[in-house]
Amino acid sequence: MKRFAALLLASAAITSCSPIGAQVATIECATTQTECINIWFDDKFDELVAFSPLQQTALGMKTDYDKIDDLSVEAEQKQLEWWQQTTAEMEANFDYDALSDDAKLSWDMWQFRTDQAEAGAEFRGQQYILHQMNGTHSGLPSFLISQHRVESEDDMVAFIARIGGIGTAIDQSLVRAQDNAKAGTRPPQFSYDAVIAESKKITSGTPFDESGEPSALWTASEGHLDTLTKDGVITAERASELREEARTALTDNFAPAYTRVIDWFTKDRENADAQARGVSALNDGADFYNYRLNAMTTTDLTADEIHDIGLSEVARIRTEMEAITKQVEYDGDLQSFFTFMREDDQFYFSNDDKGAQDYIDAAKGHLAFIDTKLPEYFGILPKAPLEVRRVEPFREQDGAAQHYRTGTPDGSRPGIYYAHLSDMRAMSIPALEVIAYHEGNPGHHMQLSIAQELTGIPKFRSQGFYLSAFGEGWGLYSELLAKEMGAYKDPYSDFGRLTTEMWRAIRLVVDTGIHSKGWTEQQAVDYFLANSPIPEAAVKSEVRRYIVMPGQATAYKIGMLKILELRAKAEADLGDDFDIRGFHDTVLGGGSVPLNLLETRVDQWIAEVKGG
Known part of the structure; x- marks a missing residue:
């Protein structure tokens, strides 16, 4: 010692x-x-x-x-x-x-x-710094709006300072994007177009110009000042002073940085690929992709091995899908059933604000049901509340993936499940239920809230880290777990569950196809459409996500398969002594861990149960 x-x-x-x-x-x-x-x-x-x-x-x-x-x-x-x-x-x-x-x-x-x-x-030089998947240019304003609480004058002063600080961060990101471009690393032209369009949205309206709706950050600033004034925290005169300071921060610090992004991306666009290629086309691209697979899956699986796992899972899930087509007495093959699910009006809410609200209300209803079942399957339950919200207009994209943002460990800010609802024809009703469970409970909200609220383990494990294979693996596992808990009573909703599992199996094939096997963007879209009823707009958005975030999409299925493997092992070893609540508490009770260390935790739990 x-x-x-x-x-x-x-x-x-x-x-x-x-x-x-x-x-x-x-x-x-x-x-x-x-x-x-x-x-x-x-x-x-x-x-x-x-x-x-x-x-x-x-x-x-x-x-x-x-x-x-x-x-x-x-x-x-x-x-x-x-x-x-x-x-x-x-x-x-x-x-x-x-x-x-x-x-x-x-x-x-x-x-x-x-x-x-x-x-x-x-591999810093191989990274895509600014792109359409919640890049710095859209992520920082969204973070400031959703997570910076304003409860005092000092908080408002800090909010305004951060508006100016975003300008500095955007400039830093632009420098990195420019340096990587000089080294040959550029996202495809579609990503350039998205960054330009989003940057223009962020800097349009009041106070940048007088046309259209007020900008999102100006609306947030006005809202904070109104609340502080109404609550008597500041005077109307002080609110006017702070309003002008916010205006100056937005127009003099914030907007010029975005203008520099727009100008450079517009000028450099011609140097980017019109037809997207995988990262293996970059300098040291194959090594970079291997690094990304290792980082995202926390395993040593190769691209070929992951591709083959994906092909196997696609074949298995197709068989389960075909069983449901027989259950609903559909007269046709699976491919025509995909078209039916993709196109029939009964599977969509209206494509307007009312439809978007109907979607959010339905998600809340499913989550309310699953909350009643949680104590039967978990000993540890989250304390933090959960909200379902529509993505802010300036970063909302047709068919983009829904996502979760954590609350605070003390519960003062809720966890938020965000939905992209600008195109309701990209957000089908059969998939609504399963996505709510993935992003909410028993998925990410439960997983991340429990981690934040854990005691008895170091804070860096409970509060400081997120691993995709563990977190997204849990999210996908939770979709199947919800079926065990009594969800998906409608066979079309159960088909929606299989659709999202198929979605993640396809990701293994498509991500490795793009970045390791030279697949084109259209090849990836075609494979996706041939094996799922996911709307084409969502498929195109998904494939473009994989292109700019190499390897990330492989984490979900690899993580889920590991959790299922460990559960089967525990059930076999413990027999009648197996307790599903104990298993889930073991998986979630150690924070986010690589899959090999998750296996170590489960092995230790099995040994403890056997030892009495």
């Missing part, structure tokens, strides 16, 4: 500014190594969060409330060096063999995150 020669609480101050290669701080602890390293992890998490004002806000904190993250390469490098330094400190001061099983898992997670940061640094 290693000896400790300095005080634990001094380590944070020492390591936060230590360069790589400096002498590593040593630590003294009067308790067990497990207790000591858990205190150390929490200290380090505080240092980690200090890098990101946005993460502080996401966690419900109001420190650095007037700042936006530094998005430069230099800031990213500084954080990488911090990871390397802290890992060296951990290895120098703690004895892995002396730790509890859970503390060993924390150690492994810390090492994993350092390894991932180092691996990612090798």
